[in-house]
Amino acid sequence: MQHARVFTISSGAWPRPVELDATHRPGIRWELIGFTERIVRESPQRVRHAWRSTRQPWPSGKWVISLSPAALPKSGAAVDLPLALAIHLAHRRKTTNLWAMGELHFDGRVLPVPGIPALVSVALAQGAARILLPLASQAEVGDHPKIRYVGTLEEAFAQLDFWEDADVPETVLKRTRALEPRKLPSSAFTIWDSFQENPKLQWAALVAVHGGHHAFFWANPKFPWPNWVAAVQHLYLGRLEAAKAPVRDCPTRLITSIMPSLGSTPGLMDPFTNEVTQANGGILAIGRWLEQDPRIEDRLAAVLERGTALLGRGQDHWAVPARFQLVLASAPCACGPIVSCICSNHQLRAWKQKIRKPFLERLDLGLDEQKSGEFSALSWPQALAQLEQGEKIWTQRFVQSSEERWTNRQVPVHRLLELFHANKETLAWFEKEQATARWMGSRMAQILRVARSLADLQGIATLEIQHMKQAVQLNTAFTT
Numbered sequence: 001m002q003h004a005r006v007f008t009i010s011s012g013a014w015p016r017p018v019e020l021d022a023t024h025r026p027g028i029r030w031e032l033i034g035f036t037e038r039i040v041r042e043s044p045q046r047v048r049h050a051w052r053s054t055r056q057p058w059p060s061g062k063w064v065i066s067l068s069p070a071a072l073p074k075s076g077a078a079v080d081l082p083l084a085l086a087i088h089l090a091h092r093r094k095t096t097n098l099w100a101m102g103e104l105h106f107d108g109r110v111l112p113v114p115g116i117p118a119l120v121s122v123a124l125a126q127g128a129a130r131i132l133l134p135l136a137s138q139a140e141v142g143d144h145p146k147i148r149y150v151g152t153l154e155e156a157f158a159q160l161d162f163w164e165d166a167d168v169p170e171t172v173l174k175r176t177r178a179l180e181p182r183k184l185p186s187s188a189f190t191i192w193d194s195f196q197e198n199p200k201l202q203w204a205a206l207v208a209v210h211g212g213h214h215a216f217f218w219a220n221p222k223f224p225w226p227n228w229v230a231a232v233q234h235l236y237l238g239r240l241e242a243a244k245a246p247v248r249d250c251p252t253r254l255i256t257s258i259m260p261s262l263g264s265t266p267g268l269m270d271p272f273t274n275e276v277t278q279a280n281g282g283i284l285a286i287g288r289w290l291e292q293d294p295r296i297e298d299r300l301a302a303v304l305e306r307g308t309a310l311l312g313r314g315q316d317h318w319a320v321p322a323r324f325q326l327v328l329a330s331a332p333c334a335c336g337p338i339v340s341c342i343c344s345n346h347q348l349r350a351w352k353q354k355i356r357k358p359f360l361e362r363l364d365l366g367l368d369e370q371k372s373g374e375f376s377a378l379s380w381p382q383a384l385a386q387l388e389q390g391e392k393i394w395t396q397r398f399v400q401s402s403e404e405r406w407t408n409r410q411v412p413v414h415r416l417l418e419l420f421h422a423n424k425e426t427l428a429w430f431e432k433e434q435a436t437a438r439w440m441g442s443r444m445a446q447i448l449r450v451a452r453s454l455a456d457l458q459g460i461a462t463l464e465i466q467h468m469k470q471a472v473q474l475n476t477a478f479t480t
Contacts, residue, residue: 002059004089006082007099007128008119010072015118017126019068020079022086027062034067037075046077046104047084053108054154059091077103078113081156085132088157098160099123100132108153112136114257114288120147132156139224140256140287191230192380199375201228203454204367204474206383208325209235210390211453212407213364214304216289216355217329218477220369225329226254229285232325238380239387251282253324258286258296272299273309279324289330290354297359300326304362328363357442364409364446366477374470390456397421397461408453413445420452422463429465433472443478447471 002024009015030044044065051058065083067074081102089096101119103111112134120141123131128146135151150156195201208215209232219225229252236250253275276284286292303309304326308319333343334351343351378386397419398405411419430444448463451471455463 002090004086006086008079008082008101009122010074015115015122016072017122020082020086021066022090023064024090025062025064029062031064034070035073039077040074040079043080043083046080049106050104050108050153054157076113080104081110084153097129099128102134104153110134110150110152117141140226191227194227196377198371199377200372202378203375204365205231205235206386206457207450207453208232208365210387210457212409214326214362215365215367216363216477218332218368219329220331229254229283229327233283238384251279253279254285256287273311276303276309276322277320280321282324283327284324285327287329289328301359364449366475368477372473374473386457389459393456393459408449416445416448420448420463421461426463426465426468430468443475447475450474
């Protein structure tokens with residue numbers, strides 16, 4: 001009897017290790033055991049169709065698939081790749097401490113799924129010997145000696161048969177290297193230099209750090225938006241160092257899947273509250289935003305409004321500080337993870353409108369990957385100098401007005417024109433532009449706040465037309 005075991009994790013609030021056992025027996029029909037939902041029960045069909053893309057014959061007979069622990073609910077398509085690998089290992093009569101996660105397309109592609117960073121941390125803690133992940137998740141997870149990234153099921157089989165690069169067939173190596181994204185840079189200088197070709201992203205990071213603005217990205221899976229979050233973090237620390245202030249920790253929570261629970265269990269903290277409280281004083285970055293649970297939007301809006309998160313139930317609860325800078329990223333269409341878009345214009349508009357307007361008004365920056373001629377590239381020393389210059393203008397403005405030292409994002413709407421010093425020509429230009437772009441009218445406050453931050457960074461006390469134009473360019477992701 002042929003048997004093999006591959007490890008993965010459960011998707012949900014608390015990821016737990018799952019053992020996937022594949023056993024070959026005489027017969028015809030499949031047998032799937034282990035408290036599975038419908039998507040998981042459809043996994044054998046996806047595996048069989050994806051197997052046809054490889055040059056290996058399908059092992060005939062009956063396969064009994066067991067997912068344990070049996071009492072743990074299993075959902076999602078993350079077990080597709082582990083199931084295919086388990087059948088491959090059982091057919092070859094091989095055993096290995098292998099962890100894997102990924103969805104299979106009918107043409108053999110391995111697609112990313114939520115929870116891959118959690119699998120890496122759990123697998124390494126459990127002493128995994130090998131980890132196979134979708135190629136599209138490399139920018140999110142990074143490189144590790146025990147991790148291999150594969151783009152197709154055929155490449156996954158080749159990696160299992162020849163784990164060392166020297167033994168992998170050259171055809172597979174060429175195809176894999178052609179699809180591999182650049183390695184994530186590790187230092188502040190190299191991260192900043194990676195955005196030299198798109199200065200708009202550099203200035204967006206400067207504006208976010210100076211004004212405390214929340215940001216939103218339309219980013220396809222190949223876009224390294226975690227690099228942009230790292231650039232914001234390094235700028236924040238660089239600003240403190242330049243000001244000779246005590247450099248404190250800037251916690252950064254970079255997640256792609258978060259499940260909100262309606263209430264926390266006594267003695268425990270639900271995943272949403274855990275993330276927002278650990279991001280206090282730092283950055284909370286959430287990827288694949290429009291694919292998250294819709295309840296997150298309401299709970300996150302409440303946390304942004306109060307600056308605290310509530311723990312406990314009913315009258316027995318207490319507030320925990322949760323003030324952070326929010327960065328959201330999402331694919332520009334529903335088929336973003338598949339990379340090749342087939343959406344119509346109507347579907348694209350419907351996808352963008354999934355973000356509700358009340359929540360949108362809490363986000364000042366809306367970024368896309370389109371380049372803009374309104375901005376010029378900056379080196380790392382120049383970026384720190386711009387921040388220092390902006391700090392002086394910001395401090396002088398609030399000293400003169402004898403007001404609380406708000407960030408530009410925190411200034412109330414009824415005080416914007418009074419504190420931001422916009423001249424008449426600038427306001428006249430803005431009113432003229434609103435007539436042709438209605439979306440600008442609904443975002444007037446956000447554009448003014450971003451324009452004020454841009455003027456601060458350039459050392460100018462009065463808002464000018466050029467600052468408004470640049471602020472509009474940093475909000476084009478919200479156009480429909």
